[in-house]
Amino acid sequence: MTRRLTFNIFRYNPQDPTSVPHTDTYALEEAERMTLYIALTKIREEQDSSLIFDFCCRAGICGACAMVINGRPGLACKTLTKDLPDEITLMPLPVFKLVGDLSVDTGTWFRAMNEKVESWVHSSKKMDPTVQEERMDNALAEEIYELERCVECGCCVAACGTANMRPDFLGATALNRIARFIMDPRDERTEKEYFEIVGTDEGIFGCMGLLACEDVCPKQLPLQDQLGILRRKMGWTAVKQLFGLAK
Amino acid sequence: METIYTDLLSIGAGLAGERVAVEAAMAGFDTICLSIVPPRRSHSSAAQGGMQASLGNCAMGAGDNPDVHFQDTVKGSDWGCDQEVARMFAETAPIAVREMAFWGIPWNRVVPGKSTYYKGGKQFEKVEAKEKEGLITARDFGGTAKWRTCYTSDGTGHTLLYTMDNKAVETGVKVHDRVEAISLIHDGETCMGAVARCMKTGKLRVYLAKATLIATGGYGRIYRETTNAVINDGSGAIIALDTGIVPIGNPEAIQFHPTGIVPTHILVTEGCRGDGGTLLDVNEQRFMHEYEPTKAELASRDVVSRWMTHHIRQGKGVPSPYGYHLWLDIRHLGEQHIKTKLREVEEICNNFLGVDPITQLIPVRPAQHYTMAGVRTNKDGAAYGLKGLFSAGEAACWDMHGFNRLGGNSLAETIVAGRIVGIKLVEFLKGYEVKFNTEAIKDSVEKDKERIERLIGCKDGKENVYAVRNAMQDELMDKVGIFRNGKDLQSAVDNLQVIYERSKKVGLKSNGIGASPELSLAIKIQGMLRLALCVAHGACVRTESRGCHAREDFPERNDRDWLKRTLATWKEGDTLPTLNYEPVTKLMELPPGDRGYGSTKIIS
Numbered sequence: 001m002t003r004r005l006t007f008n009i010f011r012y013n014p015q016d017p018t019s020v021p022h023t024d025t026y027a028l029e030e031a032e033r034m035t036l037y038i039a040l041t042k043i044r045e046e047q048d049s050s051l052i053f054d055f056c057c058r059a060g061i062c063g064a065c066a067m068v069i070n071g072r073p074g075l076a077c078k079t080l081t082k083d084l085p086d087e088i089t090l091m092p093l094p095v096f097k098l099v100g101d102l103s104v105d106t107g108t109w110f111r112a113m114n115e116k117v118e119s120w121v122h123s124s125k126k127m128d129p130t131v132q133e134e135r136m137d138n139a140l141a142e143e144i145y146e147l148e149r150c151v152e153c154g155c156c157v158a159a160c161g162t163a164n165m166r167p168d169f170l171g172a173t174a175l176n177r178i179a180r181f182i183m184d185p186r187d188e189r190t191e192k193e194y195f196e197i198v199g200t201d202e203g204i205f206g207c208m209g210l211l212a213c214e215d216v217c218p219k220q221l222p223l224q225d226q227l228g229i230l231r232r233k234m235g236w237t238a239v240k241q242l243f244g245l246a247k
Numbered sequence: 248m249e250t251i252y253t254d255l256l257s258i259g260a261g262l263a264g265e266r267v268a269v270e271a272a273m274a275g276f277d278t279i280c281l282s283i284v285p286p287r288r289s290h291s292s293a294a295q296g297g298m299q300a301s302l303g304n305c306a307m308g309a310g311d312n313p314d315v316h317f318q319d320t321v322k323g324s325d326w327g328c329d330q331e332v333a334r335m336f337a338e339t340a341p342i343a344v345r346e347m348a349f350w351g352i353p354w355n356r357v358v359p360g361k362s363t364y365y366k367g368g369k370q371f372e373k374v375e376a377k378e379k380e381g382l383i384t385a386r387d388f389g390g391t392a393k394w395r396t397c398y399t400s401d402g403t404g405h406t407l408l409y410t411m412d413n414k415a416v417e418t419g420v421k422v423h424d425r426v427e428a429i430s431l432i433h434d435g436e437t438c439m440g441a442v443a444r445c446m447k448t449g450k451l452r453v454y455l456a457k458a459t460l461i462a463t464g465g466y467g468r469i470y471r472e473t474t475n476a477v478i479n480d481g482s483g484a485i486i487a488l489d490t491g492i493v494p495i496g497n498p499e500a501i502q503f504h505p506t507g508i509v510p511t512h513i514l515v516t517e518g519c520r521g522d523g524g525t526l527l528d529v530n531e532q533r534f535m536h537e538y539e540p541t542k543a544e545l546a547s548r549d550v551v552s553r554w555m556t557h558h559i560r561q562g563k564g565v566p567s568p569y570g571y572h573l574w575l576d577i578r579h580l581g582e583q584h585i586k587t588k589l590r591e592v593e594e595i596c597n598n599f600l601g602v603d604p605i606t607q608l609i610p611v612r613p614a615q616h617y618t619m620a621g622v623r624t625n626k627d628g629a630a631y632g633l634k635g636l637f638s639a640g641e642a643a644c645w646d647m648h649g650f651n652r653l654g655g656n657s658l659a660e661t662i663v664a665g666r667i668v669g670i671k672l673v674e675f676l677k678g679y680e681v682k683f684n685t686e687a688i689k690d691s692v693e694k695d696k697e698r699i700e701r702l703i704g705c706k707d708g709k710e711n712v713y714a715v716r717n718a719m720q721d722e723l724m725d726k727v728g729i730f731r732n733g734k735d736l737q738s739a740v741d742n743l744q745v746i747y748e749r750s751k752k753v754g755l756k757s758n759g760i761g762a763s764p765e766l767s768l769a770i771k772i773q774g775m776l777r778l779a780l781c782v783a784h785g786a787c788v789r790t791e792s793r794g795c796h797a798r799e800d801f802p803e804r805n806d807r808d809w810l811k812r813t814l815a816t817w818k819e820g821d822t823l824p825t826l827n828y829e830p831v832t833k834l835m836e837l838p839p840g841d842r843g844y845g846s847t848k849i850i851s
Contacts, residue, residue, distance in 0.1 A: 013760060013761045013762070014761070015448055015449055015760050015761030015762070016758065016760040016761055032568060033510060033511075033599075033600065033601065035511070035599065037511075038511070044764065044765075045713040046713075048757075049712075049713070049755070049756045049757045049764075049765040050756075050757035050758065050763070050765065051764075052761075052762045052763075052764060054284075055477050056284050056288045056290070056476045056477060056478055057288070057290065057292065057293050057476045057477075058476065058477060058511065058513070059293065059511075059513040059514075059595060059599070060594060060595070060598055060599070061292050061293050061295075061405065061591070062284070062287075062288040062289075062290075062292050062293070062476065063287075063288060064284060064285075064288045077599075078594075078598040078599065080598070080599075080601065082601075099425070099446075099447050099761075099762050100761055100762045103762060105425075105447065106285055107284075107285030107286075107422075107424035107425060108424075110285060110287070111285075111416070111422065111424075114412070114413065114416045115416055118417075119413050119416060120350075120351065120413040120414060120416065120417040121349075121350060121351040121413075123349070125349075127345075127346055127349045129342040129345065129346065132345075132382065133344075133345045133348045133349075133382060133383055134348070134349075135356070135380065135381030135382060136353075136354075136356050136381055137356065137381060138355060138356040138357070138358045138381070138384075140353075141353040141354060141355055141356050141399070142353070142355070142400065142587075144353035145353045145399050145400055145402065145406065148353060148399075148402070148405075148406055148409065149402060149405070151287075151292075151405070152285070152287055184351065184353075186349075186351060187351075
């Protein structure tokens with residue numbers, strides 16, 4: 001028996017002066033292996049061409065389609081309808097600025113985050129294209145990759161208690177990024193320099209430890225561990241700074 | 248009208264666009280990238296498997312060098328590439344890989360000692376040298392003589408894109424995301440920038456630039472079944488074609504990938520077969536070794552795609568509600584290997600199919616995958632026809648791929664071409680000033696404003712934009728696909744011309760205010776049809792088989808008559824593209840010969 005699914009979708013187009021925030025309801029026959037990408041695309045193309053939402057790779061790689069699915073932030077493309085009840089409620093991610101309906105502006109937010117944490121290898125060396133690359137232990141490369149897997153979808157930010165109350169909070173994604181660079185021997189930043197960025201209330205000390213970030217991360221990044229390690233490290237740096245010992 | 252001035256305007260912020268932009272920014276030029284998505288969502292991220300560079304560090308890559316990489320690339324292209332470009336590419340690839348390591352890529356490294364690998368379902372042993380420990384390693388990919396594919400687990404495109412965007416942030420490259428260029432501003436001789444639509448507000452903007460780069464990726468979404476992201480609808484190729492001057496090189500050169508999962512056609516990486524995955528038929532039996540005894544599953548992807556389609560036509564496909572498919576089997580690689588080296592594949596199967604690849608078979612079939620075609624440029628990346636216009640990456644026909652791209656050469660092209668074109672573009676910017684012609688700017692803006700008003704007001708009709716697009720996709724998929732023949736191709740051309748007329752009557756159902764996805768598609772639907780006609784007409788006229796262009800009625804590669812590149816332009820008011828031809832290469836370092844796989848019939 002195919003199910004008849006009911007979609008309750010948040011609607012608001014901030015560019016349209018006649019638009020007011022409301023919910024629209026759409027009905028759709030479920031099909032085998034249907035994901036929310038298939039379902040929403042069908043609704044837009046067959047029922048309501050004004051519906052705004054974002055998909056890009058539709059393969060869980062790019063992070064474009066994060067939304068709140070029955071109360072929980074997640075990637076719509078990797079959500080199979082068979083795992084959801086007959087009634088599906090979709091809302092845009094909180095915290096981020098609304099573009100329209102289910103689409104939010106993650107681009108501006110993440111660019112600002114990347115600028116704030118200076119998300120790049122800080123090196124005083126000059127690249128010499130004629131010489132062999134510097135060696136790295138493969139196990140370390142894989143450890144770095146493990147944290148590098150963040151797709152900047154915004155789920156951890158949307159699910160974060162602090163981020164929902166305080167717009168200046170860096171969020172788990174930024175803290176994870178810093179953890180990635182601390183691990184990377186190519187980045188020459190000192191303990192003190194990392195502390196400047198994350199050793200604050202806007203950084204690691206603003207985290208309330210609710211850990212919804214890890215629960216909703218579609219890439220299953222080890223955020224709980226990384227936030228714990230970072231807090232300990234930054235705590236030590238704070239103590240060392242008291243005694244003038246931090247490097 | 249909001250008008251923004253910059254030295255370099257890159258349309259596209261994937262790997263190629265950002266690499267060029269970084270080069271310009273490092274040289275002190277003001278640089279803006281337009282991107283229809285936040286830059287880190289670009290389709291570059293989906294290239295999981297890796298990038299080719301002949302470092303020769305790993306045991307199975309011993310003795311590799313740019314000469315061997317060059318030969319693999321030319322053979323892979325079925326001698327359709329520009330050999331001067333392929334040579335530059337092969338020489339620069341190792342430098343580009345090391346540069347990316349320097350910028351932060353956690354490349355997988357050589358681990359000394361014994362380890363096992365699979366090829367064609369059999370287990371082999373290899374020993375990595377102690378003195379190579381910690382250098383950048385490589386894996387096997389289709390169509391290469393050596394293991395040459397550098398990788399970071401199965402997220403190579405992702406790490407490259409993130410590191411490149413990190414570099415863009417560091418060097419001050421500005422990215423205007425959710426902005427789509429909808430026409431180029433030019434006076435018939437010089438490109439001066441682009442008119443763009445903000446996809447947050449719907450407002451039009453003018454970008455004026457000394458140099459404009461098209462780096463918008465491929466146009467797979469004109470096909471019904473494609474591995475491409477939903478954004479790959481050819482907007483860059485369309486605005487180039489719309490100039491009436493800039494040609495699309497080899498529009499008919501479209502590659503299909505053997506392993507799109509059924510039904511969504513999400514790609515599972517070639518790394519699966521490279522690591523020893525096998526293809527099975529309805530009887531769960533291997534078949535590739537019957538067609539390709541030496542390379543079997545590792546033959547180049549056009550060859551594998553064609554044999555898969557052939558095998559399905561022989562009645563060996565697996566029936567399903569979505570049509571016939573085959574199986575990809577990676578079970579024998581083991582849980583540990585799949586959960587580490589092929590983690591994204593495991594995730595894709597679990598999340599998008601409900602299949603566990605450790606214990607179950609993966610349903611796959613070929614889907615459109617890559618456009619070797621693109622904006623035709625010279626070896627410096629400068630587009631034919633307009634001064635100040637450049638192109639790089641999949642969007643360009645540079646042309647190192649000819650009629651077939653090798654796995655791992657696409658990611659490599661993005662950063663290698665990005666580097667080479669970037670350096671050339673900086674040279675260009677240093678010695679160049681442009682006069683902005685306000686009349687040309689005004690004409691472009693007025694034209695774009697008017698066509699948007701006509702679409703919103705349904706001034707030309709009420710054709711449904713999605714219905715028109717679907718009709719186009721069906722024609723291409725069914726008649727301009729893996730196997731082609733004159734009768735079907737002519738029928739596709741005829742039908743696409745009718746659909747093209749329909750596309751001129753499209754009118755919106757919604758009000759088109761703000762982000763309007765319907766308007767975004769409606770703005771480019773006519774351009775998509777023109778592009779589709781370039782593909783179908785180009786394929787129809789090319790009466791030979793070369794690389795991925797496989798004509799059932801002309802199975803031979805015809806070097807006597809067709810060792811040439813198609814150049815398609817579109818004159819305003821025409822219903823078909825104008826096709827011209829040029830020799831494939833000025834320098835013939837490697838004379839045409841046998842690829843060693845695929846069809847061997849050659850007319851010389």
